[in-house]
Amino acid sequence: MIKFYRKIRQKLLSENKFGKYLAYAIGEIVLVVIGILIALYINNRNQIRLFEERTDILMNEVLLDLENLIKASNYQLDFYSNKQIIFDLILNNKLTYDDYSSNKYPNLSTATTWYNGGLKQRMAYDNLTKEINAIPEKYKPVFKDLSLLYSNKFNENYRDLIENMSNENMKKRADKYEWYSYSGSYSENKEMFDYMLNDYLYKNEVKHYATIVNFHIGYILGDKNRAQKSYKEISTLLNKPIDDDIIDYNLDLFKNLVGEWETEMAPGIIVTVYEDKKRLFYKDNIDSIVGQFHIISNKKLINENRVFFTIVNEQDEIVVKQTGGINWKKVK
Template identity: 40%
Template sequence: MIKFFRKIRQKLVSENKFSKYLIYAIGEIILVVIGILIALSINNWNENISNQLRFENILSELRDDLKTDIINSEKILNSNKKVDSLSRLILEQKISKDEYLEKGPGNLFWIGLQFSAFDYQKTAFKKFENFQGIIPEKYLSIVKNVNYYYNDLGQLHDDRYLNFRQQVKDRHDYLATKTNWYYLMKENKTTTEMIHFYINDPIYKNWISQHESDNTAGKYGTIKSMQSNGFGLLQTLTKLLGDSYMINNKNIIEKYGSPLNNINDFIGTYESMQTKNKRQYTQKNGYLYDDIYILKQIKKDTFIYVDYSSWEIVFTRDSNGMVNGIKQNYLKDSTKNQTAIKISSQ
């Protein structure tokens, strides 16, 4: 090809056809420029494809980390349900001296004196933060959600956990310096003074009250919030990546349920008949959400909030079987019940 163009140039020069040569030269330059532009375009296309694949791999790793967080946090939350239950009994003074004697220091005596660590995975997030490339436009919407989970919720959890752990340490320091039986408790022995402290001393009741509210693994704790948000983020990632990723863990499936086949029946905007406030029901990968709160189906048209099971949502249907409203029932106080009508399916 190069020889072909050289021959043309030489012929034009030898024939002294300068104007034609000039036109030819310009044309040749244009062809070269077009070739360069095509090469650059192909190179950019290849880089964009490579860039997207690298970012998708990071998102897949993020999802695996979230799965680990969700499963690990569920173990912690389940083990702390007993702690929450016993804390209530202690505050309501429903645990007797005989029960303390029967159960011994290995159980009741450690309520308020232990904590559970939740080390959420951060390896993939560090790759996400340090991603060297342009984030593909189709994935820009996930950036805010990922940062919220790790930088906002994660930091909140870390701060509260450090504070909570210090509280527990301070209680141990108090018992070690203010009592003459602390070492005996650690040896699984019981004394009359020990039982008196746990049943009658207001200091211990204050500890339990503080423990109940500040326990990161308790029903008001940050681990619960991180799990719920992490589950939603995992569903969003799966929807964006366009695959069929699932958490095949029986405890998680039992807690959150399975994706709904008829999810479109329920999504839309509902207006309260009492307050005229509007509520938006959306879906993430087949799971129904009321704002940021995930709902679990327990009957055909009946749902509960995963994090707040005292609230029940019952969707109503018209004579044609189409969802036309909801009944929001507070199972602990029916005076707080509300109804709403569906005003939009979007």
């Protein structure tokens, strides 16, 4: 092909057709440039395709980490919902000696020493950040949301704080109280029960611990909400189905809760629970301020004020028990 073009140029020169030669040479250059541009375009498209394929792989790994984070958050919130019941009983002097000795409430004696620590799995996100400059444009908004989630350290900081407090509380008891090493039956550890029922310093310890836990609950819920937002965005970009359990959508639960509710503790107040875009909201008939419920399990909810709600069935009637001893019953 090159020899063919060379012969044409030589013929034009030998015939003194310089103008035609020049036009031909320019045309040949243009064709070469066009060929180069086409090759670059194809190569660029191939690079983009490879980057997208690589990003899709990383995003699938991030998606799995987000699912695990959401599930771990629900587990932590469920753990703390049980803690809050115990805190309320202790701080409001609702417990008796028999409550401790019979072990009526599991983990009652470890209210300030037993903790649940969860870690964000971030390897997939860290791998993604290493290739930030090659990430296709369509993923950039999602990356910003992920950055907010993984750069927020409050959840981990409070988890570490609670772990340290729990260990310090155990050490304090080991250093100060003979009953700590009691090896007999738990139900006969009378000195420990007396300490937990009557010692004001223990009540102060519980109050402080409960306050820190309450802050931690807020940060866990915040991480969960951000993880759910990113999960939905990434699933959509990857054309993957969205798992309703991951985004707190439970059709049967919603059907049971949607309606009007009242409590004997606040006569005249009616709370309306309703669904909107697969989310569960509520408002009362006093100020109409809208709040949102977040599902922990098929029997537990939490609102944005960090108040827990447990769904129970009493005599074929659904009752929602709010932390603090408030029971809600459905009006209609």
